[in-house]
Amino acid sequence: MLLLGGAHGHMVMNSPAPYNLDIQPLLQVDPISGGLYPYPCHNRYxxxxxxxxxAGGATLVHFTGGSQHGxxxxxxxxxxxxxxxxxDWNxxxxxxxxxxxxGGCPAVFTDESHNLATVAVDANNRQDSKHCGNDSGIDCIRQFMIPIPKFLKNGPATFAWTWFNKxxxxxxxxxxxxxxxxxxxxPNIFVANYPNDPEVTNCITGTRADNVVVNFPEPGKYGRILQDxxxxxxxxxxxxxxxxxxxxLPTFEPDPTLVATPMGKAGLVTTILAPPAEDTTSPVLGHSANDPITESAEATTAVPPLTRSPPPRIISSSVTTTIVQSSNIDLGVNPTPATTPTPVPTPAAAGTGAIAKRPNSKAVACPSHGxxxxxxxxxxxxxxxxxxxxxxxxxxxECKEGKIVKRSGGKLVKRDDILP
Incomplete structure (x- = not known):
């Protein structure tokens, strides 16, 4: 009986504010059914x-309720x-x-056989229990930050929460x-130095003789400062x-589309786009260049010194930027653990000359120069x-034993004849 609870004690989403939360006919805490509370949305609107x-952000979801059904x-x-x-809803x-x-939504219990104690009721007499204030607490009602896909079109829509009790x-x-x-x-872009158009408000950033670097009035949340x-x-x-x-100077937030972790002395942090994951497969090993990438790849790239004047500001050459690229999409709610970097094969000693840096991801190690x-x-x-x-x-x-030969007669073909 404690587990089942009364209908007035079940869960209800209270934020974002649902249809008929405080408007008659009131949204009830009952499950959907073919009777009074039909699919979808209890037919409340x-x-x-x-x-x-x-779009591209997130919304925080809260709940009210006293019977959490495990x-x-x-x-x-x-x-x-x-x-x-x-x-009515279609x-x-x-x-x-x-x-x-x-699992774990909207609560986790030390003793699942008992619902959380009622500690309050809302304005419409819906029971409520202790709240965690996060998405990981035990013996309390959790809350969840739900990402909103950035590709969704603008305009009115409906956000829905559906729950299957344990x-x-x-x-x-x-x-x-x-x-x-x-x-x-x-913010809107900054418009200036645009005379002779009465439909656009105009001002100037300086005269021809002035040396200016404009400090934008509304630069937005993301950007970089390369000169004062x-x-x-x-x-x-x-x-x-x-x-x-x-x-x-404006304070810019880290660009969410880039993954960069600075290390070393404080200074201007320069972030760079993560490069495509290194393809270490080789025809010799029987792999295809089209094999799917299933692991994360990590590389460390030194950030070169950057000077600017006036006044000079130098980024230490000891600063490095760690770039992580994963085939998984990280929505920013639960961090994805980094994986061990895939090693790049080291070529055998070359016959003549120093071993060069790997030119690109398709290059394969070879034993003898020339x-x-x-x-x-x-x-x-x-x-x-x-x-x-x-x-x-x-x-x-075809290529046989270090030579290019005809497939039919085995006659040697000059390499110059087949190179592009």
Whole structure:
């Protein structure tokens, strides 16, 4: 009896604000059914405002409830198929999953046979229990940060939470919330030095004689400073008063599309795009260049010294940037552990000359400088300081024992005849 609880004690999503949370007919905590609470969304669609969410951002989900049924598994989804002009929900509305939580939703218990104690009731007499304030607490109601895919189109939509309880009657719970999907909040570009157009407000950043480096009034959250801002010594008439003082440098956030961890002395951190994962497969080993990449690759690249004037600011050459690329998509909610880097094969000692740095990901280690290497019957290359670039043999020929020969008669074919 303690486990099952009353209908008034079940779970309900309270944020983002669902349809009819505080509007009659009130959203109930019951599971969906073919009777009073039909699929989808209990057929509730009353609201006074939509919760704004950013495509590419995330929304925090909270719950109210006293009967957690041992937890369970949850999904979060979005649909653009909403009721129009007060009509009922269409049962064929398409809800697309954006995030799934298997187990532990919305709570985990030390003693699953007992629901959490009721500690409060909401304004509509729905029971509530202790809250964790995070997504990992025990014996409390958890909350979850749910990512909103950046490719979703702008406009009105519905965010849905569905829950399959772990213990007790096997049921499906569903609450839906009206949301407004928007682009990330980006400032307008700075417009100046654009005269003779009455439809556009104009100001100037300086005169022809001024040496200026503009300090943008609204630079946005992401960017880099490669030179210090410089103002005119004497601000001319019509100067853009919205430009901040040169000493008021913006503080940029780390670019979420880049993965960079600086090490060493403090200074300006320069981030660079992660390169494609190194392909260490080789025709000699029987692998294909099209084999799927399933592991993370890590490389360390030294950041060169950077000077700028005036005044000079130097990045120490000891600063390094660690770049991690993974074939998995990280939504920024649960960190993906790094894997051990895949070693690059070391070529055998070259016959003449120093061993060169691997020219690119397709190069294969070779033993003797200047020799023709058969990687297989159809692929060859010329060993150049420890590395060979695979090339296809010409039609009607094959590579055998360090020579290019005709497939039919075995006559030697000059290498110059088949090189591109």
């Amino acid at each position: 009353g609201f006074t405002h939509r919760t704004p969410v950013e 937890g369970g598994s949850c999904q979060f989804s979005i649909t653009y198929d909403e009721p129009i002009n007060g009509e 049962k064929s509305a398409s809800f697309k999953t954006i995030y799934s939580i298997i 213990l007790g009657n096997k049921e499906m719970y569903m609450n839906c919330a009206p949301i407004e999907i928007t682009d990330k909040n980006l 801002p410089v103002e005119p010594v004497k601000k001319p008439s019509g100067y853009c008063t919205q430009i901040p003082p040169a000493q008021s 020799s023709l290497v058969c990687l297989d019957d159809n692929t060859f290359g010329l060993c150049d300081r420890g590395w060979v670039m695979p090339q296809r043999v010409a039609a009607g020929t």
